[in-house]
Amino acid sequence: MSDWTLHRGDALTLLHTLPTGSVDAVITDPPYNSGGMTATQRTNDTTRGKYVSGDAKHALPDFDGDTRDQRGYLAWMSLVLGQCYRLAREGGPLLIFADWRQVPVTSDALQAAGWTWRGIVPWHKPIARPAKGGFRRACEYVLWATKGSVDANRNPVYLPGLVTGSQPRGEKRQHITQKPDEVMAELIRICAPEGTVLDPFTGSGSTGVAALASGRAFVGIELSDRYATVARHRLASIQTTAA
Amino acid sequence: MSDWTLHRGDALTLLHTLPTGSVDAVITDPPYNSGGMTATQRTNDTTRGKYVSGDAKHALPDFDGDTRDQRGYLAWMSLVLGQCYRLAREGGPLLIFADWRQVPVTSDALQAAGWTWRGIVPWHKPIARPAKGGFRRACEYVLWATKGSVDANRNPVYLPGLVTGSQPRGEKRQHITQKPDEVMAELIRICAPEGTVLDPFTGSGSTGVAALASGRAFVGIELSDRYATVARHRLASIQTTAA
DNA sequence: CAAGTATATGAATCCCGCT
DNA sequence: GAGCGGGATTCATATACTT
Numbered sequence: 001m002s003d004w005t006l007h008r009g010d011a012l013t014l015l016h017t018l019p020t021g022s023v024d025a026v027i028t029d030p031p032y033n034s035g036g037m038t039a040t041q042r043t044n045d046t047t048r049g050k051y052v053s054g055d056a057k058h059a060l061p062d063f064d065g066d067t068r069d070q071r072g073y074l075a076w077m078s079l080v081l082g083q084c085y086r087l088a089r090e091g092g093p094l095l096i097f098a099d100w101r102q103v104p105v106t107s108d109a110l111q112a113a114g115w116t117w118r119g120i121v122p123w124h125k126p127i128a129r130p131a132k133g134g135f136r137r138a139c140e141y142v143l144w145a146t147k148g149s150v151d152a153n154r155n156p157v158y159l160p161g162l163v164t165g166s167q168p169r170g171e172k173r174q175h176i177t178q179k180p181d182e183v184m185a186e187l188i189r190i191c192a193p194e195g196t197v198l199d200p201f202t203g204s205g206s207t208g209v210a211a212l213a214s215g216r217a218f219v220g221i222e223l224s225d226r227y228a229t230v231a232r233h234r235l236a237s238i239q240t241t242a243a
Numbered sequence: 244m245s246d247w248t249l250h251r252g253d254a255l256t257l258l259h260t261l262p263t264g265s266v267d268a269v270i271t272d273p274p275y276n277s278g279g280m281t282a283t284q285r286t287n288d289t290t291r292g293k294y295v296s297g298d299a300k301h302a303l304p305d306f307d308g309d310t311r312d313q314r315g316y317l318a319w320m321s322l323v324l325g326q327c328y329r330l331a332r333e334g335g336p337l338l339i340f341a342d343w344r345q346v347p348v349t350s351d352a353l354q355a356a357g358w359t360w361r362g363i364v365p366w367h368k369p370i371a372r373p374a375k376g377g378f379r380r381a382c383e384y385v386l387w388a389t390k391g392s393v394d395a396n397r398n399p400v401y402l403p404g405l406v407t408g409s410q411p412r413g414e415k416r417q418h419i420t421q422k423p424d425e426v427m428a429e430l431i432r433i434c435a436p437e438g439t440v441l442d443p444f445t446g447s448g449s450t451g452v453a454a455l456a457s458g459r460a461f462v463g464i465e466l467s468d469r470y471a472t473v474a475r476h477r478l479a480s481i482q483t484t485a486a
Numbered sequence: 487c488a489a490g491t492a493t494a495t496g497a498a499t500c501c502c503g504c505t
Numbered sequence: 506g507a508g509c510g511g512g513a514t515t516c517a518t519a520t521a522c523t524t
Contacts, residue, residue, distance in 0.1 A: 103363070104351065119377070121378050122405070131401065132399055133394065133396075134393055134395070135364050135387055135403065136404035137362055153376075155376055158373045158375060159374075159377060159378045159379065161380055162367050190377065
């Protein structure tokens with residue numbers, strides 16, 4: 001039987017209400033607060049303007065919480081990851097997505113929150129826009145950290161140093177920054193078998209889908225009503241197929 | 244005809260003596276000052292102790308300049324990259340290698356020196372040791388920056404967002420941290436055709452080899468007598484075969 | 487000579503025990 | 506109690522070697 005909960009509301013507020021030591025792993029993809037070179041671009045554009053090419057035809061809704069500058073992002077993310085630290089059990093892992101621009105500030109935030117930084121796992125997207133006069137931006141980055149020392153005996157896995165997968169397209173794509181299932185299926189293995197995974201920025205719920213599909217439990221938080229509904233549908237359908 | 248110079252001595256000292264605006268690109272692989280979880284390990288151990296596996300049989304010599312902590316590394320690298328900035332022409336690119344732990348401090352240093360950060364290109368090494376209970380450390384990172392705006396018309400290339408290649412082995416390997424030729428051959432294309440490439444940490448000279456082999460000129464600096472000699476031999480042999 | 491087999495090893499890290 | 510050294514770990518790949 002699948003086991004999941006999805007809270008709708010602000011991540012920082014709701015994290016305070018959850019019990020200490022109640023999750024085995026935290027895997028999340030926060031709003032990057034990136035995408036614009038200038039502060040004005042970052043705060044004025046909608047998320048669609050920043051992350052979706054002008055010629056894209058699909059019509060996915062914007063998401064909130066994407067208007068912070070780097071200092072604000074550091075302060076906010078430190079608080080969020082500090083709460084996640086409290087909720088995680090000793091030795092539990094954290095995986096957090098970041099684009100290239102947010103890798104330094106994200107590494108600062110997770111360390112400020114008490115996590116021990118363990119490494120970077122690039123996520124390679126084979127389908128990426130070419131860039132004239134320079135390097136294609138084909139990767140995002142997953143920062144890996146642990147609460148204290150690695151508990152290799154509890155979860156003796158050998159995971160790859162690089163994950164590959166293209167973003168879902170067409171019907172399958174429910175969120176602007178949705179992660180491919182095969183990528184999440186690799187990453188979820190960092191959580192001990194049958195453990196509970198927390199994702200305070202659930203979005204369309206790809207982390208939860210991977211957790212349930214692999215026999216793990218899931219606790220999610222999502223601010224947007226619309227995406228919370230999308231995530232509930234996806235999670236419920238896993239429950240059905242896995243039962 | 245190949246065109247190269249190799250200065251033997253301290254990078255920071257010698258960079259001051261080179262003329263402003265004299266190079267088209269800076270591509271370098273500094274000592275990472277990494278390796279080891281504790282400050283003592285990082286600053287006291289030799290490069291062999293830090294970077295060479297306990298069961299390795301090769302006898303490559305240590306290299307110097309790898310004993311700084313993060314603050315020292317930031318200060319020193321900012322000065323070095325500031326001089327590189329002076330030497331680069333307007334619009335010229337910088338590529339600098341870093342391991343996962345040094346990505347944030349390296350991005351700080353290059354921006355402190357005036358460069359505009361443009362992205363990260365992961366270098367994937369398929370041959371990497373597995374890690375129990377976590378992710379294999381299979382990547383190093385190339386940080387890409389420019390002096391001012393990207394000059395895409397001068398060098399209208401389309402470069403990959405990820406490079407792959409295994410370290411040279413056996414006879415071909417002359418340095419503990421030698422980069423594979425196929426990786427350098429990709430990266431060198433960021434320099435305008437027939438331009439001049441600067442590498443203030445030449446090591447065994449892989450950057451120079453890629454530059455000369457692709458019809459570019461090369462200016463190198465190397466502290467160690469021993470590696471300067473190795474680099475001179477490699478560069479001279481390219482000169483012969485390319486002539 | 488092609489194909490299959492054996493071997494070496496990596497910009498480590500963790501754990502343990504001694505100083 | 507912190508610092509330090511020694512030993513085990515274990516997979517993808519290049520290379521050498523054998524059939």
